[in-house]
Amino acid sequence: MANWVTGKVKSRTQWSDTLFSLVVDADVAPFKAGQFTKLAWHTDDNKVSRAYSYVNPPGQDSEFYVISIPEGQLTPHLADLQVGDEVLVEHSAAGFLTLDEVPEGRDLWLMATGTGVGPFVSMLAEGSCWQQFTNIVLVHGVRFADELGYRERIRELTQDRLNFQYVPFVSREAAPDVETGRITHAITNGSLEQKANLTFSAEHSRVMLCGNPQMVRDTLNELKLKGLQKHLRRKPGQILMENYW
Incomplete structure (x- = not known):
């Protein structure tokens, strides 16, 4: 079972019409550069989650690079997040691209x-x-x-x-x-x-x-x-x- 923590958006950068980054203050487990975690959004009846790599090096605020997919279940919600908003982050990282x-x-x-x-x-x-x-x-x-x-x-x-x-x-x-x-x-x-x-x-x-x-x-x-x-x-x-x- 995934262990989720609540993160708070510290800043966001809009790179293009569809690309943006979120810097999130979240109490996540240590990870290796190259690994990914998951971001999630609660709807009334379920939780939608997707994997995102850490852009930041270990030891700094969590940063994620996101492409907005209009028909997606999660990215439209992520695209609407502003500084101070909350987002769920999986506590532990995974992946072998290290x-x-x-x-x-x-x-x-x-x-x-x-x-x-x-x-x-x-x-x-x-x-x-x-x-x-x-x-x-x-x-x-x-x-x-x-x-x-x-x-x-x-x-x-x-x-x-x-x-x-x-x-x-x-x-x-x-x-x-x-x-x-x-x-x-x-x-x-x-x-x-x-x-x-x-x-x-x-x-x-x-x-x-x-x-x-x-x-x-x-x-x-x-x-x-x-x-x-x-x-x-x-x-x-x-x-x-x-x-x-």
């Missing part, structure tokens, strides 16, 4: 679409990744440039890190300082490796994928063609992944 699950390697590729960038922001802020890997590349794919939430936060967290690269992709419009198109295409044609000046290899590359299931599936398939495999505890590989619904 750095301690990643086999030793040289290059860490963090690849996300949409709100899937959240757990990677948590990892960059938590900081152990900088000791664990020589090179870190964060690749973030969205449809429109205003959906590149946390872009400034990422810049602030990494401004002194010479071994870090941020590669945003926008698929449905041309915009300054971004790559045009999809992450999967850039893996296929080699342009992502060229941009990062790093080559995918089973020896050196470790990849964490987080985003919509189609992107995760397609990217996994493209990386397999580069010689990488899904990581399992019983059979170590190079790719760890989490679907975002």
Whole structure:
């Protein structure tokens, strides 16, 4: 049975028409960067809950990155929350998209679409990744440039890190300082490796994928063609992944 606590909204950020973040003061259990918990809303006859990754590093107020789905059962309620409002938060976190699950390697590729960038922001802020890997590349794919939430936060967290690269992709419009198109295409044609000046290899590359299931599936398939495999505890590989619904 889930153990729920009542959190209070401390602040909210509206990134685009459909994307927003909530910072919530809630007495939650310790978690690892990359893990998720659940937010919930009570209706008259039941409780509606969905999983959301922590964007904040451990030890700070809980922060969640949400896409509003008009016909959804939960997100319209979350979208209406204002500072001071209450929301239910599951006390314990879960999930294995964490750095301690990643086999030793040289290059860490963090690849996300949409709100899937959240757990990677948590990892960059938590900081152990900088000791664990020589090179870190964060690749973030969205449809429109205003959906590149946390872009400034990422810049602030990494401004002194010479071994870090941020590669945003926008698929449905041309915009300054971004790559045009999809992450999967850039893996296929080699342009992502060229941009990062790093080559995918089973020896050196470790990849964490987080985003919509189609992107995760397609990217996994493209990386397999580069010689990488899904990581399992019983059979170590190079790719760890989490679907975002």
